[in-house]
Amino acid sequence: MRPYDDIDLSSRAFWSTTAADREKTFALLRKERPVTWHPPVQDALLDDPDDPGYWAVVRHADIVAISRRNDVFVSGQGVLFENIPEEMLEASQSFLAMDPPRHTKIRKLVSAAFTPRQVARIEEAIRANAAEVVRELADAGSGADFVEHCAKKLPLRTLSDMMGVPEDRRVATAEAANDLVAWADPVHLAGREPLDMILTSQVYLHQVAFELADERRTHPADDLMTNLVRAEVDGERLTDEEIAAFFVLLSVAGNDTTRQTTSHVLKALTDFPDQRAWLAADYDGRIGLALEEFLRWASPVMTFRRTAVAEVELGGQRVLPGDKVVMFYPSGNWDTEAFADPNTFDLARDPNPHVAFGGGGVHFCLGSQVAKAQLRALFRELLRQLPEIRAGEPEYLAGNFVHAIRAMPCHF
Amino acid sequence: MSGFTTSDEVRRYLGGIFETAFADAELGPKLAATGLVLKLAYTEPNATIIIDAPRQQVRVAQDGEQTDAAMTMSSDTGNEYWQGKVNLTFAIARGKVKVDGQVAKLLKLAPLSKKLFPVYVDRLRADGRQDLIVGG
Numbered sequence: 001m002r003p004y005d006d007i008d009l010s011s012r013a014f015w016s017t018t019a020a021d022r023e024k025t026f027a028l029l030r031k032e033r034p035v036t037w038h039p040p041v042q043d044a045l046l047d048d049p050d051d052p053g054y055w056a057v058v059r060h061a062d063i064v065a066i067s068r069r070n071d072v073f074v075s076g077q078g079v080l081f082e083n084i085p086e087e088m089l090e091a092s093q094s095f096l097a098m099d100p101p102r103h104t105k106i107r108k109l110v111s112a113a114f115t116p117r118q119v120a121r122i123e124e125a126i127r128a129n130a131a132e133v134v135r136e137l138a139d140a141g142s143g144a145d146f147v148e149h150c151a152k153k154l155p156l157r158t159l160s161d162m163m164g165v166p167e168d169r170r171v172a173t174a175e176a177a178n179d180l181v182a183w184a185d186p187v188h189l190a191g192r193e194p195l196d197m198i199l200t201s202q203v204y205l206h207q208v209a210f211e212l213a214d215e216r217r218t219h220p221a222d223d224l225m226t227n228l229v230r231a232e233v234d235g236e237r238l239t240d241e242e243i244a245a246f247f248v249l250l251s252v253a254g255n256d257t258t259r260q261t262t263s264h265v266l267k268a269l270t271d272f273p274d275q276r277a278w279l280a281a282d283y284d285g286r287i288g289l290a291l292e293e294f295l296r297w298a299s300p301v302m303t304f305r306r307t308a309v310a311e312v313e314l315g316g317q318r319v320l321p322g323d324k325v326v327m328f329y330p331s332g333n334w335d336t337e338a339f340a341d342p343n344t345f346d347l348a349r350d351p352n353p354h355v356a357f358g359g360g361g362v363h364f365c366l367g368s369q370v371a372k373a374q375l376r377a378l379f380r381e382l383l384r385q386l387p388e389i390r391a392g393e394p395e396y397l398a399g400n401f402v403h404a405i406r407a408m409p410c411h412f
Numbered sequence: 413m414s415g416f417t418t419s420d421e422v423r424r425y426l427g428g429i430f431e432t433a434f435a436d437a438e439l440g441p442k443l444a445a446t447g448l449v450l451k452l453a454y455t456e457p458n459a460t461i462i463i464d465a466p467r468q469q470v471r472v473a474q475d476g477e478q479t480d481a482a483m484t485m486s487s488d489t490g491n492e493y494w495q496g497k498v499n500l501t502f503a504i505a506r507g508k509v510k511v512d513g514q515v516a517k518l519l520k521l522a523p524l525s526k527k528l529f530p531v532y533v534d535r536l537r538a539d540g541r542q543d544l545i546v547g548g
Binding site for chain 2: 048085090193203204207
């Protein structure tokens, strides 16, 4: 047995603090012990008596190295920090938790919908939706909850449009997706058992996916679901179960990341008025660069894991086959080896090699262009329609997966 | 696979596997610790079984007996589940399995209950019930 490091990264308490508090711990590890061995997550969703723990990886360079070496650090044995019943993973992870060659084939099926060219095609719709969302926020009035009345709305509409989710299922789909990342938050759970909430949400998303797949077989449309029901891999159609698992993945990955980034950025623009003024002075000329800092600052996904399948040296440690390796993305995004003054929200930061979309390699965020198109459109509208908008105090969600803001008032 | 023909068979195999679970040194205590009293209502043929975790008992349900959690499925689906051929969340979404109450506690035991899949298949084989083995 390897000894565990004294630093705590596995407790509920650690993941119930703020990002700034956690960064103090990460900074210490980055400086002194970049790769350390830790016990499994405390009060995990699933107690696995055979789970010895994981390597914590906190440096930017190591996160990038692991992400790119998908031959050594595989995803097929799970990618979430926590242990989750295999049944649920199978039902929700799709190609996120696959390795080549299967990963390459499944990802390719959907990647056509996410190319810059395709995103440019839907950008007009995104802009129109963004304008409408901000108008609705203005109608809700100053003091309204920014998450409820703005941040969560645009990704919900974009994703539903892309996938073809019918109007009457959209809100519940986004809520179910949000449940799937909020299992560790007592307020969000409101007395529910985490696994029961996850099961209910997954089942709902599957039902939507099954219905939609059936519908698109008989009534094809210009959307992703139509492509999925028609697609073949190695001469075989995807099963409804494979399509449903992809739908869960897309619902979570598409809703929660952009939603959280939007909220974090409004807070940052409030806290750094000079940066806001700089951006507003030439929005179209500066937003391209600024977006990268939006993403670094928000670091919406905090953790993903890989499993080593070969012996490899990492940060002075010997990682053995079968070892779990957890990447802490906010730590990578605050690494002074990669970013000067990481505590400064610097919209002109250039270069900005943030790992908010992952550290590169085959699992680099498929939706990165869609996310950027939405952030670009939404902040253009916010600064245009509500130039005085300010964020109040955010309520952070407890948990080790998504850096989430549950609610945050805004004033304008 | 031809499926069960009598309620007795359903009780023997789909109830029997829980008796095996209770007897398992690793899984038994964990199953008991869930504190769950689960009603398993199988259909075609019908057989309703109570899995009483605190008492470590498997018994036939009495008429109208209420429990903390209940699952309803065809005996075919039950048979396929113990052979590792059913993903519970997909089956629930498809309406093949109906759940009532806190069944997620059982999902926590999934890695352990998976160890019983080969035990279940072995028992079918030992009893000469090749006809019940999926793909067999």
